[in-house]
Amino acid sequence: MFEAVLFYVFSLVAMMSGVGVVTMRNPIASALSLVVCFFFLAADYVLLDAHFVAVIQILVYAGAIMVLFIFVIMLLNLRHGDQLTFEDIGRRSIVGMGTAGLLAVGLFTALGQLPVVLPAQIPADYGTIAYIGKALFEGPYLLPFETVSALLTVAVVGAVVLAKKEI
């Protein structure tokens, strides 16, 4: 009961700040609402016993990636003068809605394939670091995990090649 109340409160704040990301006029305010959104998503993860995912969410997304976002916004010094005009928003909203629609279709398809019946017994160490580590390094996800790491390395190398004038 108590957990359900917390879940709805956290989810509501997360969704409101998610809306704030696209409606706020000040770029810094947008970025900060995204941080708040990540924060309350992490709170939801904690309620779902996924402590590790929650901490990593804050550590990586809120603590590192968004800091860089805000860093860039501050350096470019976007202020109120750079607000979008209505025409801009009209044109971009078509692209945005299209992307959102695609995402929604993808999500619903994925949700439809989920096993609706939950396992009767959830393992005691579910969501702990040991559990996730075993799943990633011993279990069925070893190959996808290592592939993703190779992909990330490629992305880093690509970024360096693109950004550096001479290597």
Place this chain on the structure above:
Amino acid sequence: MTFDDVLPYLVALGRCVFAVVFVMQILPLLIWAERKGAAYIQDRPGPNRAHVMGIRAAGLVHTLNDVVKLIMKEDIVPGHVEKRYWAAAPVIAMSVALCTFIVVPFGDNFMGYQLKVSDIDGGLLFVLAATGMGVYGVMLAGWASNNKFSLLGGLRASAQMVSYELSMGLSAVVVFLIAGSVSLSAIAEMQAGAIWNWTVFTPMGFIAFVLFWTAAFAETNRTPFDLPEGEAELVGGYHTEYSSLRFALFFMAEYANMIVASSVTATLFFGGYNLPFVTPAQLREHADWVLMAAALAAPTFVYFAYEANKRKQRPFYQALPAGDARLKEPMVFVGLWLGAAVAHVGIGIAGALGLASKLSLNFISFGYLESTAVFGPDLVTAIVGITVLAAKILFGCWFFIWVRWTVPRFRYDQLMDLGWKRMLPLALGNVMFAAIWVAFFPTGLISTLFGSK
């Protein structure tokens, strides 16, 4: 709803209050220590004017004066700031600093309750995540102040904190590898017993400690990494536009961060709440002896009282006119030290009578809280744990102060060089080294060679 239903919530509340109060109590002491330390290192008098009824209490009253001053000062909101974000920044800085403290254990357990606020699975990862959130306070302050110097300070702070977080995290990984857990409780438990169980006494643990400690200086924006507020270049850096209590929040956040950094370092590398060579189980078993040992401190206090009495002969006191309230100071100090000595003798007598092992919860609560567990030994163990950890924290904080008044500030390119080109490769290599080491000596070098734990 019975008392037993409410008890877990009361315990949770008590733990939260304890963690906040613990930090907030050390804060004024640290501000005093910073001034006194500066005075000793730079050979000048330091705080020695403020007094209560003529008693100056070695400058401690200055901190009280500061608090009153900062509260009473006008809260100036400059016209050109982004008000909402500007007001939020100090609050973020302070609350994040206090939050970080919740995973630090103060002892193994007390009457079956763990002696830390929360036992989240993330443990140290939570500390790293929370420190990462601390960037926002500084960054927002710099940006929302809406002037170039503050913005530069904020940018410097965030760049520096993001850079050093990497070395910090990688040094923590070494401790994870040695302990096989990220929970600070498990890490502290692993270091119980002999002093060579402390992580810092392994080769990779020592390197990790040096890197972690250096990164902690950068994360807390302390000298030699205090470029975000380098007053020669940036006026006051990110807190230039703040006054009154808002400035006090930034000021307190810096000291709270020092306390958190010291406590995490003490727990990771220096055995946390553990006394060397004594495990909590042994403390529990011999709680009476611990109390008796406290009486051994009494002669030290008597000696301090003797030294305080000699202050009367100082030229300063000789030159004071008769009837000056300051003439009473030496006697106040003598009284305090003698009181401490008497208290310790009292504790020792209580131990000799075996009171600790007889003290039970039934007795304390007049039979209302029924418990078969014995209260006394747990209480003694908890107090010893908290005291030991507090001593380690205070030493760490003193180290911060010591460095601040000894080492000059880095240049910004030197700072980035050190972070990215020296510390990061060293930390990476150290992780590899630690992994190999742990594979060969899974229970530690000395235990593996001599077969004892």
